[in-house]
Amino acid sequence: MKTYKHLFFDLDHTLWDWDANASETLIELYHRYDLGKYGVLNADLFRDVFFHENTILWKELDAGRIDKFYLRNHRFRIVMEAVNANMKSIKEDLLVDINANFLKECSQKKRVIEGAFEVLDYCKDKFDLHIITNGFEEVQSIKMEYSGLDKYFDKIITSEKAGHKKPNAGIYQYAIKHTGAVLEDSLMIGDNLMTDIKGARDYGMDQVYYNPLGQAYSDDVTLEITELRQIIPFLEG
Ligand SMILES: [Mg+2]
Structure with a gap:
């Protein structure tokens, strides 16, 4: 494992x-x-x-x-x-x-996906947590602050800061370098098969596909989850 x-x-x-x-x-x-x-x-x-x-x-x-x-x-x-x-x-x-x-x-609304805080509370002392987003620089930090997500994260990597958008390998490369992470120890978690999953896979990073509607797909993913909390047993190994 x-x-x-x-x-x-x-x-x-x-x-x-x-x-x-x-x-x-x-x-x-x-x-x-x-x-x-x-x-x-x-x-x-x-x-x-x-x-x-x-x-x-x-x-x-x-x-x-x-x-x-x-x-x-x-x-x-x-x-x-x-x-x-x-x-x-x-x-x-x-x-x-x-x-x-x-x-x-x-961007000032506060609703988060069900299970988000449970997962982040579980992860916060065990892992270094970062965001990689294609969202607009000027609103992503506001969303995180108002929703209370900000306190869990070390680095927020935006496509505008990185100069590349997911799924471009450039943003993943920037994220690894900027956080001091090691590729083999890193995992990308996201809902978008193209930007999050294909992007990470092509760069050589493991991926968790959050697929709440259980949509059909044919890509190879490291793990698929339909609820965020399903990631906990996977991380426990
Ligand atoms: Mg997304």
Whole structure:
């Protein structure tokens, strides 16, 4: 049984509950900006379409086909068009304002994935814990602070700091060097088969695939879990 020393966690959707926090924020914004008057039928539709379009944009971002400025500047326009809002009545300022408030308010939400604190409490004295994230530099530390995740982690490696995005080997190389970790003693834990799992595997790092919906896949992974706490018996060996 292998003994690990350094655990590298992804943040969004792995520890920090992006879906729950974003959902709450989008519903609040729908009501505050009274988006019904622009022809957005209801808050659930606004949220669901945002999730759909944002996922597509993040895949484009992870693949390097768009940058974060494009994503930020366009996503709410794309959502409004997709829900058949009355675009003539929507000024650019409104979309800029909604996006700014979404970023600010969502990052201050506190919900974490079920089992996150249990796992981190178990791990904190046994391993060196780090984050590797493609999320935006300016919001990731706020998310960690407000949710209480920050106290568990030694280093937060963001793609912007590393100059490379997962799954590029450059960010894993940066993470190993920056934390003083040894590759063979390191484990990556994340929910994304491409960025977290393939990225780590290609670099030679063991991986834990957090797959809460039990989605079918054909990749080789060191371990698959559907609940975070399932990692504890694996780490105990
Ligand atoms: Mg993730």
